[in-house]
Amino acid sequence: MGCFGFLKGMMFVFNGIIFLAGAAILGVGIWVKVDSGSILSFLGKIENAPAELSQVLNVGYLLIAIGALLLIIGFLGCCGAIRESQCMLLLFFIIVLLVFIAEVAGAVVILVFRPLADELLTKFGTAAVQNIKKDYGKNPDVTGLWNTTMGTLKCCGFYNSSDFMDSPFYVAHNKEYPSPCCPGFSDPCNQTVADSVMITGCFPKVKKLIDDNTVVIVAVALGIAALEICAMVVSMILFCRIKSRGD
Incomplete structure (x- = not known):
């Protein structure tokens, strides 16, 4: 089979899983937007809720965007490896690199604006209690x-x-x-x-559940980052190998 064939197979399987995960997330995102009786719609009706909550209500669009992105990444990775397409592998590398950079930037933003998030949760808690007392x-x-x-x-x-x-x-x-x-x-x-x-x-x-599983959450995040780095390395190895064979 050889190292090149093994990397192609791993690239296909790995990105096939990403493609299926993307399809599932896309389906959930569409369901959230279609289901007017969902919990997100309920949150939007809470009186005196903080204005920032409106951004949370766009989670359906976020899921759709993430699902579509994963579909594209999975498709490029699978087809790029099987068809030995330099263009697809290069696009795959660029997209995964941009996602990786966005994740790092997002982590930095979360750390910097953590006090703002706590303030938002406090405002939401006040609105939620008022909602209970009223309805x-x-x-x-x-x-x-x-x-x-x-x-x-x-x-x-x-x-x-x-x-x-x-x-x-x-x-x-x-x-x-x-x-x-x-x-x-x-x-x-x-x-x-x-x-x-x-x-x-x-x-x-x-909150306690999240705090108790912080280590798990961080480990998963680091694992995803490691997989993205591996995917970029493998895609570049395949890209260079295919290019060298064509020269």
Whole structure:
């Protein structure tokens, strides 16, 4: 088979996986934009939400762009290796290099603007709590979304059970909290029971989950960067080998 044939095969398999991943991400992005009842649409209806949140609502477009980019990269890598096309391999190298540079720049921006992100989350938390107090127990969409979130993450409210105080549900149920705030109790979920259980809010739970897996996230990011570097090296090896054979 030889080293050249092995590199061609690895290039084809690796970029075939990228192509399929791109197709999946593209499909999710299209679904997010088409599904008007998605969680992102709900976020857009939160009153007094920070203006910066509107950028988060464009995540569907972001997924579509990422999916399309991965499709192009996968296609160029597969076809460039199999057809031994110098043009495709060179385009593949340039695109992956630009993506790598963008990722490094993005990491730097995240580190520099971390305090701004914390401020944005604080503003969003205030808006989310106000939304709970106004619509939980009255708006079926808001109520269903929070029930699903709390049931899945085993949490209560955005910060804690007090977020539900004075909400329509709290008023209509004689100052009781939703059942996820008092797991394992058959008695009414009142202030006393909720305080004794002290279920973590959904935001602290998600934040803790991210903090606990920081090492994994960093390792994955470094792994992706290493794969991109390897892909660029292999594409250039194939490019130079093909060019030398043609001379």
